[in-house]
Amino acid sequence: MSTQSPPLNVAMIGYAFMGAAHSQGWRVAPRFFDLPLNPVQHLICGRNPENLAAAAANLGWAHTETDWRTAIARDDVDLVDICTPGNTHAEIAIAALEAGKHVLCEKPLANSVAEAEQMAAAAEKAAANGVKAMVGFTYRRVPAIQLARQLVAEGELGEIRQVRAQYLQDWLADPQAPLSWRLQKDVAGSGALGDIGAHIADAVQFITGEHITGVAGLTETFVKERPVETERVGIAGVGGDELGPVTVDDAAIWLARLSGGAISTFEATRFAWGRKNALRIEINGTQGSVAFDLERLNELQYFDAREGTRTNGFRTILVTEGEHPYIAAWWPPGHGLGYEHGFTHQVVDLVTALAEGTQPEPSFADGLRVQRVLDAVERSSAENSTWTEVPA
């Protein structure tokens, strides 16, 4: 059982939305899974001492630090879990790796290819010393997405020919939605593209086991100005009538080719009224198809073209069986999981890789690859959608 395993002391930097989700992952994983290392919620780090103390108590962290440099320097920290906005990832992650700490860094890996390249280089260097880095594309841990990947990897779908991937939300469709840090290019890097487009870029590459090799992109900002928040980061209210400029994209769409020859369409938007968290991926191969929608995350649609036509059709697989990924640790069939289970599964996979000395996935190199796709989309968009290769 996990509690008899050696401890893994975690220091988490940041404690907003992602901090709560990561905390749940660290808290729950050792209770349901028999882990080779026992993760300990050891240290939480943030700048505001008052808020930090409350977060530590609420989220269940034993100690606090207000300076991340101090946090990563502590001898009693084994792993640094970075939950801050993207513009801080590179500095913290590289410093932590250099300090010999394993790193889990939330996605997107960075706000630019240049930063991501530095991080991937730092991760590679650290790996030589047995220090591991992973980027937090948690949707890889949804059992249905894992099952889709398994089916592709086992050849059940044949060669992949077409992919359509969408990540549709609607929380910015209201022009009065406030100008949060996610709409500031200097903090967030990009808009829908980096926030949710990154997820579909990673998920498609993960499921297919292929790379996006080139894109033709188009980005758009529908609402150019929005009400300014009184605080830019954190739990914020909207302040008066002041408007500020939105400096990121509201939506991004792109065509892409995969390394195996498939062609695909991608769309990331926060303007799709009625779609709350619709990460949808459909993949057509030469022998079958799969389709997934995060709004029904316990289901995978699967069509096996090798069966007789008469009784064939897309099957709604309820991915809640003991033989499905991660499920044996949970509940009986049909007792579905939720969003946050991805964070628990992320801990399981990360801790297992650390104990085994293998590279946890997705690596910083994987995160860099996603960053290059996003960058190619932006460059293509700036150049009349002209086809733009994604560097290997």
Added chain:
Amino acid sequence: MSTQSPPLNVAMIGYAFMGAAHSQGWRVAPRFFDLPLNPVQHLICGRNPENLAAAAANLGWAHTETDWRTAIARDDVDLVDICTPGNTHAEIAIAALEAGKHVLCEKPLANSVAEAEQMAAAAEKAAANGVKAMVGFTYRRVPAIQLARQLVAEGELGEIRQVRAQYLQDWLADPQAPLSWRLQKDVAGSGALGDIGAHIADAVQFITGEHITGVAGLTETFVKERPVETERVGIAGVGGDELGPVTVDDAAIWLARLSGGAISTFEATRFAWGRKNALRIEINGTQGSVAFDLERLNELQYFDAREGTRTNGFRTILVTEGEHPYIAAWWPPGHGLGYEHGFTHQVVDLVTALAEGTQPEPSFADGLRVQRVLDAVERSSAENSTWTEVPA
């Protein structure tokens, strides 16, 4: 925040499927909700010392006891959480209440009306002393079911006219599925009727705010004998070729009237191939309808008949908005919850009622009411389905 509230020391009796689920509820509730009492996983109780120690470590309980009588007698225990099979509920619950401990008892409340009546009487007596009892129909805590109840309570559906309720599983459709304790009348009380039929009886009464007043029932046991398990309770293997008799129903169906005049059909079965955990409830009122399926637990279908026909239709409400029950404590819209969240919400509601000194619901009286419905179904079934009143 919860951790600054007075502690509520919990003793959990039993640690199988329900024990794991309840533990997760106690563990997680204070992390996401600001509770007036801070529940502490204080004591776990079971007969086998070795298994018990492992369970305590895995599930995160501080102390152990192998005798439930000792456990409930301890001064450092405030609440007893009963997760054992139904045949033990009455004895433990009554003793705990008499010892002045609050009680949370898993459903069904008991295996017979007689036991349930004793328990309800004990609960009423204890309540006079400020000691509270609640029965664990956790599906009441699914946000979509709560929303359905709110819509009915607010009059949005008008008068309720028809209900169709089903709880469909398939884990016994295979005749080689082993003879677990759930198939033994002396332990489980009844089969699909008490195990899952109890859920739909309670859920319908909860959502409509009405009582089932009479039934015409029919129960059936399709597979009369099954392979005997080597152990009857707990994690068990199947032992050889020996067959034993199934002494409970495999499926139960019944017609019912509600106190407001509605007519309804109910079905509980473990033989519906392909349905894994399909608790489905449809309610038609004079002004609208709702429909729910536990296999898609984050969704509620809602039809408002007062709208214009041209653009009307069932709406798929994704019950993941901040204004939906319990959701403000969790994630952004569209980030769904899972099965186990019901146990967290159960802790929230129970702890809140304890702190406020109000009766937590469902009460033992509510549990008795469900028991009387099940009993009436069995009696009707034994008497040619003749209409059988459910005692008030």
Added chain:
Amino acid sequence: MSTQSPPLNVAMIGYAFMGAAHSQGWRVAPRFFDLPLNPVQHLICGRNPENLAAAAANLGWAHTETDWRTAIARDDVDLVDICTPGNTHAEIAIAALEAGKHVLCEKPLANSVAEAEQMAAAAEKAAANGVKAMVGFTYRRVPAIQLARQLVAEGELGEIRQVRAQYLQDWLADPQAPLSWRLQKDVAGSGALGDIGAHIADAVQFITGEHITGVAGLTETFVKERPVETERVGIAGVGGDELGPVTVDDAAIWLARLSGGAISTFEATRFAWGRKNALRIEINGTQGSVAFDLERLNELQYFDAREGTRTNGFRTILVTEGEHPYIAAWWPPGHGLGYEHGFTHQVVDLVTALAEGTQPEPSFADGLRVQRVLDAVERSSAENSTWTEVPA
């Protein structure tokens, strides 16, 4: 091709909703199917000469008669198609059979078991002379329902264990809906029970190939009085404030056993807000399940329990492939059919049986069987839902 086949002169009695549907069946069948007899829209019969002439021109019938006795006596009539309300079926059908005319009679066969028995006897007598009678349960001709039957007949589902059948509409949920002839017991026989309950009784018996052997029933009339129409039959307006009594059931629910041992629930209602024409049937066998909903009539849900769990789930079969029943005559895959195609298929099956000299199905005996089920439901309902055998 059909037009080179010998003619089959049809006389249709009645021309309201069902008259239009039947006319479309006669009109279209020979255009898409290669029929052994070429049906001719020869004669239409109704009481009002003016309306009759308009109907003949609109619906495409060559001749008219205002007296059905004259119509069935004509030498140039080969088949009588009865589309009048149920209270006239027995007299017309028996007279037509005695006159040596084949008969197609709309469902329900009659308004009482006694009438239905007379009709079945007349049909049996006529059959000895090569004169055939069929009752118009057109939903048997929906390709998805035929496919369900095939799967059962081929043993793909194993033994049938459970059935849930519902026919849900909402056109009477509004208490201001007028008192049409369908709400008058003397004309319609019964309410939801006979009108739509008959369909599910027949469809379940058709798909399973079994008989309903006993029932426990409950019927209810929610709205006791409704606005009187100015005309009781035909296209009618509502006249003023006058209210009249509803003399039939608004909803009927019943438990039933099938001849093979299955248990089942049935529900017929016109009060299910938001459900427009939801004839829903789910069947669970020992090896699999099927589910159907007439609101998505081109789809059949199918679960094959013999497949591996990992990729198993209900398949949505789009029943539009060339190898599916009737489809080869129509369009490419995915180009769905509609409601009225059932009437075309009915003509195909009827005409084929007439040419081959075989008994077209469903026979009057099948119609009588349904009538006995409905009668047993009414009797059980009148006797406290006590189990009531359906005579063989």
Added chain:
Amino acid sequence: MSTQSPPLNVAMIGYAFMGAAHSQGWRVAPRFFDLPLNPVQHLICGRNPENLAAAAANLGWAHTETDWRTAIARDDVDLVDICTPGNTHAEIAIAALEAGKHVLCEKPLANSVAEAEQMAAAAEKAAANGVKAMVGFTYRRVPAIQLARQLVAEGELGEIRQVRAQYLQDWLADPQAPLSWRLQKDVAGSGALGDIGAHIADAVQFITGEHITGVAGLTETFVKERPVETERVGIAGVGGDELGPVTVDDAAIWLARLSGGAISTFEATRFAWGRKNALRIEINGTQGSVAFDLERLNELQYFDAREGTRTNGFRTILVTEGEHPYIAAWWPPGHGLGYEHGFTHQVVDLVTALAEGTQPEPSFADGLRVQRVLDAVERSSAENSTWTEVPA
């Protein structure tokens, strides 16, 4: 009633798949709709006399001609209905218009922009003389698509911001599917792009009331060679082992902007295993969204963002109510229509426009506009997906 209206003598050229569909339209429209002109299936035209005679008898046409030039020259022909492959459209349509005959021409209007321009010019010239031309994008006649257009036109969705349109089929996913005329560039013009991509281009422009102003495209041919058929046009068998080159695209994807500022993704493919006829369109506006899937053609999904969040969600509108487009002529609510009803509705709209002397829509100018979109997609695809303006 239609039969009392002046006759409109129709000559149909071609009688394969589209010929059968158009015949059903002409046949059925006057039976359900009160038309101001009574269409008469007067003349059918094809090259093979034997097949032609059979088609005339099967499909119900009174006369035959083997030379389309003779057919359009006949004085007893009022309208020419062109159902031949796209490479013949221009010549026939222009000659018919010059002969003073109204023209209904199947889509796509032509195989090239040059031809389409000539046709549009001929149509404009003919219109000056009261001779009308229409192109057959029948999906405009699906009630749910009409309803979507109405909602947009009435401003219910606000400004359109995003569109995703897909037309997914799978009949070429099998590499052994034969080399039909649809895969020959000289006959079909293009592949998925012109055959089904044309439908989504037209449908999006129709629903939104906007034009596609520019595109970035990508086309692909996955299977380069296929088995040669023994006949290239008509009902054909596959002949032996001979392979021939596929000279059209298998799939086409493109980004597009609409005239109102929306951005969109389009995809047309015949390689999406399991998708049989999935024309799917989702539109997001500033006030709401609609979504449609031709595989469930009687349904429209609608989200109205102006409603309160708590009970909001996509509504499944069953577009079968009397107040929905075309439905009053058909059946009661919930009794769905099928694919072929579009052809009946097309006749209704065309005949009504002819009687009223208005321009039937979609006009040849509309068809030309679609052709220009397809052409821009091909040109963009040939030029590295570079953004390509669609001429106004």
